[in-house]
Amino acid sequence: MAVIIKDRQVVTDPWQRLELAPDGSLPAIPPAGDILAPLALWQVERNALLARPGRIGVWLDSHEDPAAIAEDLRHFGIVAVNFPKFGDGRGYSTAQLLRSRYGWKGELRAIGDIFRDQLFFLSSCGFDAYALREGEDPQEALAAFGDFSEAYQASVERPVPLFRRRDRGVADGGRGS
Amino acid sequence: MQASIFAGKTAMYRYDEIDQRLVDERVVQFRDQTRRFLAGKLSEDDFRPLRLRNGLYIQRYAPMLRVAIPYGLLATRQLRTLAHIARKWDRGYGHFSTRQNIQFNWPKLEDVPDILAELAKVQMHAIQTSGNSVRNITTDHFAGIARDEIVDSFVWCELLRQWSTFHPEFSYLPRKFKIAVNGAEADRAATFLHDVGLHAVRDPRGTGSDGASPGGEIGFRVIVGGGMGRTPIIGHVINEFLPWPHLLTYLEAIFRVYNRYGRRDNIHKARIKILVKARTPEKFREEVEAEWAHLKDGPSTLTAEEVRRVEGRFTRPAYGKLAGDDAGHAARLAAEPAFAAWARRNVHPHKVPGYAAVTLSLKKTGVPPGDATADQMDAVADLADRYSLGELRVSHEQNLILADVRQSELHALWQAAKALGFATPNIGLLTNIICCPGGDFCSLANAKSIPVAQAIQERFDDLDYVYDIGELDLNISGCMNSCGHHHVGHIGILGVDKNGEEWYQISIGGNQGRTTPSPLLGKEGVPQSGGGGAALGKVIGPSFAREQIPDVIEQLIRVYLGRRESEEERFIDVVWRLGIDPFKEHVYGSHHQRQASRNRSLAAA
Numbered sequence A: 001m002a003v004i005i006k007d008r009q010v011v012t013d014p015w016q017r018l019e020l021a022p023d024g025s026l027p028a029i030p031p032a033g034d035i036l037a038p039l040a041l042w043q044v045e046r047n048a049l050l051a052r053p054g055r056i057g058v059w060l061d062s063h064e065d066p067a068a069i070a071e072d073l074r075h076f077g078i079v080a081v082n083f084p085k086f087g088d089g090r091g092y093s094t095a096q097l098l099r100s101r102y103g104w105k106g107e108l109r110a111i112g113d114i115f116r117d118q119l120f121f122l123s124s125c126g127f128d129a130y131a132l133r134e135g136e137d138p139q140e141a142l143a144a145f146g147d148f149s150e151a152y153q154a155s156v157e158r159p160v161p162l163f164r165r166r167d168r169g170v171a172d173g174g175r176g177s
Numbered sequence B: 001m002q003a004s005i006f007a008g009k010t011a012m013y014r015y016d017e018i019d020q021r022l023v024d025e026r027v028v029q030f031r032d033q034t035r036r037f038l039a040g041k042l043s044e045d046d047f048r049p050l051r052l053r054n055g056l057y058i059q060r061y062a063p064m065l066r067v068a069i070p071y072g073l074l075a076t077r078q079l080r081t082l083a084h085i086a087r088k089w090d091r092g093y094g095h096f097s098t099r100q101n102i103q104f105n106w107p108k109l110e111d112v113p114d115i116l117a118e119l120a121k122v123q124m125h126a127i128q129t130s131g132n133s134v135r136n137i138t139t140d141h142f143a144g145i146a147r148d149e150i151v152d153s154f155v156w157c158e159l160l161r162q163w164s165t166f167h168p169e170f171s172y173l174p175r176k177f178k179i180a181v182n183g184a185e186a187d188r189a190a191t192f193l194h195d196v197g198l199h200a201v202r203d204p205r206g207t208g209s210d211g212a213s214p215g216g217e218i219g220f221r222v223i224v225g226g227g228m229g230r231t232p233i234i235g236h237v238i239n240e241f242l243p244w245p246h247l248l249t250y251l252e253a254i255f256r257v258y259n260r261y262g263r264r265d266n267i268h269k270a271r272i273k274i275l276v277k278a279r280t281p282e283k284f285r286e287e288v289e290a291e292w293a294h295l296k297d298g299p300s301t302l303t304a305e306e307v308r309r310v311e312g313r314f315t316r317p318a319y320g321k322l323a324g325d326d327a328g329h330a331a332r333l334a335a336e337p338a339f340a341a342w343a344r345r346n347v348h349p350h351k352v353p354g355y356a357a358v359t360l361s362l363k364k365t366g367v368p369p370g371d372a373t374a375d376q377m378d379a380v381a382d383l384a385d386r387y388s389l390g391e392l393r394v395s396h397e398q399n400l401i402l403a404d405v406r407q408s409e410l411h412a413l414w415q416a417a418k419a420l421g422f423a424t425p426n427i428g429l430l431t432n433i434i435c436c437p438g439g440d441f442c443s444l445a446n447a448k449s450i451p452v453a454q455a456i457q458e459r460f461d462d463l464d465y466v467y468d469i470g471e472l473d474l475n476i477s478g479c480m481n482s483c484g485h486h487h488v489g490h491i492g493i494l495g496v497d498k499n500g501e502e503w504y505q506i507s508i509g510g511n512q513g514r515t516t517p518s519p520l521l522g523k524e525g526v527p528q529s530g531g532g533g534a535a536l537g538k539v540i541g542p543s544f545a546r547e548q549i550p551d552v553i554e555q556l557i558r559v560y561l562g563r564r565e566s567e568e569e570r571f572i573d574v575v576w577r578l579g580i581d582p583f584k585e586h587v588y589g590s591h592h593q594r595q596a597s598r599n600r601s602l603a604a605a
């Protein structure tokens, strides 16, 4: 089984990821096991997926709107967001919306072109699991979570921006200095 | 809220412990990324976006490192550090860009982490000076001292610097993103030519409680989708009055719409202006408002305490209490025409009685515009320490500004600046050329730009003639990326490539915005007049070879001088009044020239 980073630890991954064929046709549904289905499969085969044993999760591609699964989240054991290229930053907004607008509390996984140098921001936006691309060492990548010790902005990870935490004296506001 | 919070007199922002820690942590992070790249653990493709967001390009001849000068404000110890970096890691000079940054053209990749560490010691960095993220936020170089000030834009720029630094959701945007903030009545920050422009305004519905101030609460006019580059567009106002507490949440709404829906399939169509145009500004505005409905009044809503805290971290200039205009200064102006000529162009009014702002020109003929040697940087730092409270500004016109000079010391400063070669009295005039690094340094260039600027400066070396021509912005870019802002030059020159040859396209009629408030227009002691809104120049016709450019400029000027109705009517006014045809006809006029130009185009096509 492949390993992933989850909750900042390297763990084995029980989920089997299904992909659309290059021509866009839907993949076959395995009879058992936990599967991570592309959005299109979920939309077409919803009943079949719910009827089978094993947990179901859905992954969104970078252009897919999280609103499409907002009503269905209760069925899922995992939601994943694909980053086709690491410079494609749409998934950060997708995660932010899934967490803060649609209330997704379960595992939120970044998949695709993922490596060490994105982890800090991904984590800020609400991802808690990462399937690194091939060839990356997840153990080494763990250090990335410590790249920065603070952030100015409000995010999923820090719902209150630094300036409001400074007001409360949680952080050094440098007042009067 | 007291007005003073929004209209203070700032000098330098001082980092607090967290600001410093984040910059230090960035150095460590980049050092590790560089190490992994050099060890072959990070591919060139993966390293590129990482180094770009630290300002590091691989240029034609060597790497180029772009260091942020946030909102153009520099303390003298920072300038001395830049000089030190130029000496130690570069070839002894730096280039001040049109984006209130400084670029070093020769650092070695493996030295860059050390350079960043050196910068961090003086609260500087190269964060997000490149790459598809929010770039250095720019503003009016007269912020905090202008007589038409509404708010001190430096405070708002710093608030936005913090908000945009390492923004987790908006660090991988479709394309680079430039924000300009303008805090005065006049727009000296070209807010209509940025991805987002923010222009401080007072609530038009309010009235000042003391009866003296002209309006109510402070807010911002929000302009989106302006920009230069290969598709120049004047921005659209999507909110006439956004009350200041909502600034960050409203920006987050704009950014989220852009991050999700901006095009990522074509680098040339990825700027927000293309999205705004495709959606129409009205539709884009609706989407922003719909997104904002979720964010409005949320935790990112700014508080008066935070604005005050950031304002409080700026040092205050220790102005002396002066009675008013200095009598000795007036006498020296009357006695020395050369001094008066310099003062007329290079000295600017100040809101504190007895003070003035001074532009030190980096546009000496024969020197690439914006270039400064390490020795010059040190010398300017000395001048700023001696005459201007230890602080200076970088203008987008690539000059340096001493913002807080006593009028009584202007003469001494002028003499010192003259000895150093910074006193070219040409601010706002034709020879104060704005010019990108071009083909001499930039790997994207179609053509060289610096030799063109030099040739024009040499042609117009008669200062009296340049004064007679009056206010004129001349801008040169080496390619469509428009770093020299040629679209908004009264005369714009663009390097184009035709079958591997360097050609130059000329446009006229561009304008960066209404740079002087109308009540001050035409008043004594108000140089750089500049009326009229932002406008894009129109191309006059087929391109020219490099050696023809000075002649063409001269012909354009001749048409202007022949057609102007008075000395007050500027070049740009005449272009707007008459259109480009008279200029075009004169330049391409004679049959002979038309034929020659056609042959050239055919030969090059």
Ligand code: SF4
Residues within 6 Å of the ligand: B436, B437, B438, B439, B442, B443, B444, B445, B446, B477, B478, B479, B480, B481, B482, B483, B484
């Ligand atoms: S305009 Fe073009 S040539 Fe000039 S600096 Fe920008 S990218 Fe380079």
